[in-house]
Amino acid sequence: xxxxxxxxxxxxxxxxxxxxxxxxxxxxxxxxxxxxxxxxxxxxxxxxxxxxxxxxxxxxxxxxxxxxxxxxxxxxxxxxxxxxxxxxxxxxxxxxxxxxxxxxxxxxxxxxxxxxxxxxxxxxxxxxxxxxxxxxxxxxxxxxxxxxxxxxxxxxxxxxxxxxxxxxxxxxxxxxx
Numbered sequence: 807x808x809x810x811x812x813x814x815x816x817x818x819x820x821x822x823x824x825x826x827x828x829x830x831x832x833x834x835x836x837x838x839x840x841x842x843x844x845x846x847x848x849x850x851x852x853x854x855x856x857x858x859x860x861x862x863x864x865x866x867x868x869x870x871x872x873x874x875x876x877x878x879x880x881x882x883x884x885x886x887x888x889x890x891x892x893x894x895x896x897x898x899x900x901x902x903x904x905x906x907x908x909x910x911x912x913x914x915x916x917x918x919x920x921x922x923x924x925x926x927x928x929x930x931x932x933x934x935x936x937x938x939x940x941x942x943x944x945x946x947x948x949x950x951x952x953x954x955x956x957x958x959x960x961x962x963x964x965x966x967x968x969x970x971x972x973x974x975x976x977x978x979x980x981x982x983x
Contacts, residue, residue: 818914822963830879831904835862836872840881843900847885850896873898903971928966935965 823831830836835857842848842856854869876882877898885899910916936943939961947957 820959820963822960822967824879826879827881830875830881833872833875835864835869836876837904837906838862839869839872839876840900840902840904841906843882843898844903847897847899850898853898876900932962932966936962939965 838857838860839853842853848856850866850870850873853873854864854866857864857869873882877884881902882898882900884896886897888895888897936958943958943961946961
């Protein structure tokens with residue numbers, strides 16, 4: 807037998823999610839709903855209207871189904887309820903910002919030095935967080951009903967993700983020229 811292809815796989819991204827979230831994100835309409843709800847609180851009808859503007863013409867019941875899938879996955883929440891003419895109007899919001907872009911083909915080469923420099927700095931930050939929150943993380947990992955040995959790493963990724971999100975959101979960090 808001869809080898810036709812052999813390639814070294816280098817891990818370059820950690821995706822912190824669970825099965826419900828992955829399934830919820832596996833639909834164009836649900837991804838768009840998350841993007842539409844970013845920093846907004848909208849009713850089902852308002853979401854349907856926004857999707858219709860983009861050419862996605864599905865029934866309100868279908869969008870309610872999508873919202874329910876996203877809610878069960880923890881990606882959207884009911885943030886407000888109003889009584890309108892005897893009926894209850896629900897408004898949804900999200901705690902997730904979806905960045906759905908494709909990297910340019912030369913990304914790795916073009917940003918390799920920046921990635922290396924940032925890695926050195928982040929290593930110090932992550933080690934500091936691991937030391938500071940280590941006991942708490944080990945306690946959480948030991949009470950988790952799973953033999954997943956990567957749970958502490960998952961917690962560190964979540965801490966870093968939420969910290970970066972906080973920095974971007976609070977400082978409205980945009981690359982300014």
